[in-house]
Amino acid sequence: MTPDDGRILVAEAPANASRSKLKLIDCDVHHALRSSKDLYPYLATRWHDHIAQFGRRRPVPFLASSPYPKTAPALSRTDSWPPNGGPPGSDLAFLQEQLLDRYNIEYGMLHLLTSGMDERNQDLGNALCCAINDWQYEHWTQKDKRLKAAIVVPGEDAVAAVKEIERWAGNPDFCQISIVTHSIEPLGRRRYWPIYEAAEAHNLPIGLHSSGTNGHAVTSAGWCSYYVEEQHNVALSQQNLAISLVCEGVFERFPALKAVIIEAGFVWVPAVCWRLDQHWARMRGEVPHLTRKPSEYFRSNLWYSSQPADEPENPQDLRQVIEWLGWDRLMFATDYPHWDMDNPEHVFKFRMTEAEQQQVFAGNARAVYGLA
Amino acid sequence: MKSVRHGGIDCDVHPALPGMAALLPYLDPYWQEQVTVRGIDGLDLSSFPTQMDAHGRADWREAGHKPGSSLELLRRDALDGFGSQLAICNPLYGVLAIYNEHFAAAVARAMNDWITAEWLDREPRLRASITVAAQNAEHAVDEIERRAGDQRFVQVLLLSQDDVPLGNRRYWPIYAAAARHGLTIGVHAGSTYRHAITSNGWPSYYLEDYAAHAQGFQSNLLSLVHEGVFAKFPSLKVVFIESGFTWLPTFMWRANKTWRGVRAEVPWVDRPPSDIIRDHVRFTLQPTDAPPTGADMERVLNQIGSDDMLLFSTDYPHWQFDGDNVWPAGFSDTLKQRVLVDNPRNAYPRLKEALS
Numbered sequence: 270m271t272p273d274d275g276r277i278l279v280a281e282a283p284a285n286a287s288r289s290k291l292k293l294i295d296c297d298v299h300h301a302l303r304s305s306k307d308l309y310p311y312l313a314t315r316w317h318d319h320i321a322q323f324g325r326r327r328p329v330p331f332l333a334s335s336p337y338p339k340t341a342p343a344l345s346r347t348d349s350w351p352p353n354g355g356p357p358g359s360d361l362a363f364l365q366e367q368l369l370d371r372y373n374i375e376y377g378m379l380h381l382l383t384s385g386m387d388e389r390n391q392d393l394g395n396a397l398c399c400a401i402n403d404w405q406y407e408h409w410t411q412k413d414k415r416l417k418a419a420i421v422v423p424g425e426d427a428v429a430a431v432k433e434i435e436r437w438a439g440n441p442d443f444c445q446i447s448i449v450t451h452s453i454e455p456l457g458r459r460r461y462w463p464i465y466e467a468a469e470a471h472n473l474p475i476g477l478h479s480s481g482t483n484g485h486a487v488t489s490a491g492w493c494s495y496y497v498e499e500q501h502n503v504a505l506s507q508q509n510l511a512i513s514l515v516c517e518g519v520f521e522r523f524p525a526l527k528a529v530i531i532e533a534g535f536v537w538v539p540a541v542c543w544r545l546d547q548h549w550a551r552m553r554g555e556v557p558h559l560t561r562k563p564s565e566y567f568r569s570n571l572w573y574s575s576q577p578a579d580e581p582e583n584p585q586d587l588r589q590v591i592e593w594l595g596w597d598r599l600m601f602a603t604d605y606p607h608w609d610m611d612n613p614e615h616v617f618k619f620r621m622t623e624a625e626q627q628q629v630f631a632g633n634a635r636a637v638y639g640l641a
Numbered sequence: 642m643k644s645v646r647h648g649g650i651d652c653d654v655h656p657a658l659p660g661m662a663a664l665l666p667y668l669d670p671y672w673q674e675q676v677t678v679r680g681i682d683g684l685d686l687s688s689f690p691t692q693m694d695a696h697g698r699a700d701w702r703e704a705g706h707k708p709g710s711s712l713e714l715l716r717r718d719a720l721d722g723f724g725s726q727l728a729i730c731n732p733l734y735g736v737l738a739i740y741n742e743h744f745a746a747a748v749a750r751a752m753n754d755w756i757t758a759e760w761l762d763r764e765p766r767l768r769a770s771i772t773v774a775a776q777n778a779e780h781a782v783d784e785i786e787r788r789a790g791d792q793r794f795v796q797v798l799l800l801s802q803d804d805v806p807l808g809n810r811r812y813w814p815i816y817a818a819a820a821r822h823g824l825t826i827g828v829h830a831g832s833t834y835r836h837a838i839t840s841n842g843w844p845s846y847y848l849e850d851y852a853a854h855a856q857g858f859q860s861n862l863l864s865l866v867h868e869g870v871f872a873k874f875p876s877l878k879v880v881f882i883e884s885g886f887t888w889l890p891t892f893m894w895r896a897n898k899t900w901r902g903v904r905a906e907v908p909w910v911d912r913p914p915s916d917i918i919r920d921h922v923r924f925t926l927q928p929t930d931a932p933p934t935g936a937d938m939e940r941v942l943n944q945i946g947s948d949d950m951l952l953f954s955t956d957y958p959h960w961q962f963d964g965d966n967v968w969p970a971g972f973s974d975t976l977k978q979r980v981l982v983d984n985p986r987n988a989y990p991r992l993k994e995a996l997s
Contacts, residue, residue, distance in 0.1 A: 457845070486836050488860035489853055490801060491805035494867075496906055497867050500899050504895065505859055508856050509844075512849055537892070539932065541852070552851070579891065580894060
C-alpha cells in the first residue's frame with residue numbers, strides 16, 4: 270500500500286478548466302509520503318533506528334510489493350507523477366493543479382494509504398499514526414484549507430486510538446477518523462467500541478477507506494489469484510464490514526455515530542439490506558440488541574463514496590439503485606490520483622436534477638462532515 | 642397458480658444423514674472399525690446448525706428426527722407438497738471439511754451408496770448430487786467415475802467457502818470429469834471454517850455468517866470467471882445453490898467494469914464477465930432475498946437480463962418461506978414456468994435426457 274516506489278511515467282496533463290460551475294466536495298483524495306523519512310521529524314529517534322534495522326512488519330508476503338501487483342505503478346494515473354520527482358499525490362502544488370483547481374473542488378477529504386494500524390509492532394504502529402497526523406497537519410491541511418484530513422488511528426489498540434482522537438478532536442483540519450478496513454476482527458466487534466464512543470462524543474464520522482492488511486484471506490472463500498479479483502473483493506469485504514457494524518449493534522449503542530464507506534462502491538447496498546432484513550426476520554432471536562430492521566441502520570448511520578461509480582448495462586438502472594439507496598447517502602469522490610479515478614464531469618451516465626447533483630457532489634458530504 | 646406449479650423440478654432439497662451409524666453398512670471394514678472404535682460422529686456442518694428454526698421449518702419437523710432425515714416427510718412436504726415431478730437431493734454432511742482426506746473419500750463414497758440405496762432406489766422422483774472429497778481432486782474424480790454410470794446422479798456438489806476459491810486449478814480435474822459425463826457443478830452455501838468466513842475475521846453472530854454467504858459466492862463467481870474455468874470447459878454449467886440472486890445485477894456491473902480496466906491480466910477472459918455468467922451460471926430460487934415490492938423484484942429480474950438463470954427450489958427442509966409461498970412477488974406466470982421446468986432441464990444435461 271505504500272506508493273513510494275514504481276517507475277515514473279509523466280504524460281501531458283490536460284490543462285482544461287472545469288466545465289462545472291458546481292463547487293464539489295471530493296470525498297477521496299490521496300496524498301502521499303515522498304518517503305517514510307517524511308515522518309522522521311515526528312518520530313522519536315528510537316523509531317528511526319528501529320525502522321532502519323527492522324523495517325515495518327505487516328502480515329503480507331512481500332517486503333515491497335502488493336501480493337496482487339496493481340495495474341499501474343503506485344496504483345496511479347501515469348500523468349499523476351509530479352514533475353519534481355516524488356510519487357503521485359506527494360506534491361501539494363501538483364495536486365492543487367491537477368485536482369483541486371481543475372475540478373473546482375471546495376473541499377478534498379484526504380485519505381493516506383499508509384497507516385500504523387496494520388503494523389505488527391503496536392508501539393511502532395501507534396508512533397506512526399501520531400507522526401502521520403502531525404505530518405498531515407503541518408504539510409497539508411495547514412497549507413491548503415480546502416484539504417481536510419482524517420485522524421489516522423491504531424485501531425487494533427483502542428486505548429491508543431482514543432488518545433490520538435482526543436489529541437486532534439476539535440481541530441477543524443480533521444473531519445473524520447480513519448480506520449483501516451482490513452482489521453484483525455470485524456469492525457463491529459467490541460474491541461473497537463471505545464473508538465466509536467470517542468467518535469460519537471466528538472461528532473467525528475468514521476472513515477472506512479478500503480485499506481490495510483490483516484493476514485486473513487482476502488475472500489471468505491480463501492486466497493484468490495488475480496488483481497482483477499482482489500480489486501472487487503475489497504469491495505465485498507466492505508460489505509461484510511457494514512454487516513458487522515449493523516449486526517453487532519454498534520449503531521444501537523452509538524446512535525449518533527456516522528460511518529462512511531469509501532472506495533467500495535454503493536450499488537451493492539440495497540441487495541445486502543434485502544438479504545439482511547429477510548434473514549433477520551427468522552433469526553432475530555439471536556440479535557435481540559437490534560431494535561430495528563438491519564436496513565434501517567444503513568439508512569440512518571452509513572454513507573458511501575461514489576467511486577468507482579458503477580456502469581450498469583442500462584445507465585438508468587443506476588438511478589434506480591440510488592433511489593433504493595437514498596439520495597442522501599451518496600457522496601462524490603474522485604480517488605485522485607489512482608488509475609481508476611472518476612472524473613466528475615463524466616462519472617454518471619444518466620441525467621441528475623440540479624437538486625440531486627447538489628446532494629451527491631457536495632450537500633451530503635457537507636452535512637456528514639459538518640463543513641461550512 | 643396450481644397449474645403453473647405442477648410438475649416442477651425442485652433443484653434443492655436436503656436429505657439429512659441421521660448420523661455416522663447410518664453410513665456404517667457402506668464403509669469398508671477398516672473405516673467401520675475406525676468410526677466405531679474412535680466414536681467418530683457429528684460431522685454436520687457448523688455452517689448449517691440442524692437445530693435452528695431456519696434450517697428446519699417448524700411444520701416440516703418431526704419430533705426426535707433431524708430435519709430432512711425422513712423420506713416419508715420429504716415425499717409429503719416437498720414432492721407432493723409442491724407437486725414436483727423431480728427433486729435434486731443435496732446432502733450437506735461435512736465431507737468437504739474433513740482434514741483426513743482418506744477418511745473424507747471413504748465417507749463420500751459411503752454417502753453416495755447411502756443416498757442411492759435409501760433415497761434414490763426408494764423414490765423414483767429423486768435425483769442426487771454426488772458427494773465428493775474435493776480435498777484431493779484424485780479422490781473426487783475417482784468417486785465421480787464410480788457414480789457416472791447412474792444417470793440419477795446429475796451434479797457434483799461443492800461448498801462455497803472452501804480452502805481456495807473454486808476457480809483454482811486444484812478443482813479443474815473435477816470440472817473435467819463433470820464435463821466429460823454431462824454432470825453439472827453445484828455449489829452450495831457453506832463454509833469448511835478453515836479460515837475466517839469474512840476477510841475481516843470471524844463475526845459474532847450466525848446471522849452475519851449466513852448473510853456473508855452472498856459475498857462468498859461472489860468471490861467464487863469472480864474466481865470461476867477469471868481463472869478461465871468456462872474458457873477451458875465450455876459446456877460446463879455451475880449452479881449456485883442457496884446463494885440468493887438479487888445481488889447479481891450490481892455484482893455484474895462491478896465485475897464488468899473491473900474487467901474492462903484490468904483484463905490484460907486475464908487474457909483468456911475474452912468477453913465481459915456478465916456474458917460468461919449468463920451463459921454458464923444458474924441460481925436456485927430460495928432464499929430469494931427479495932426487495933420490498935413486486936415492482937422492485939421486476940426491476941431486479943430485468944437487470945439480471947435473462948430468463949434462463951433461475952431454477953426452482955424449495956430448499957426443503959430449510960425455512961425460507963411460509964406455507965406454499967415459494968414464489969416471491971414479481972414473477973410472471975411465463976417466468977415461473979421457465980424457472981420450474983425449462984431452466985432446470987437446461988442446467989442439468991442429465992435431466993434433459995431423462996424427461997420428454
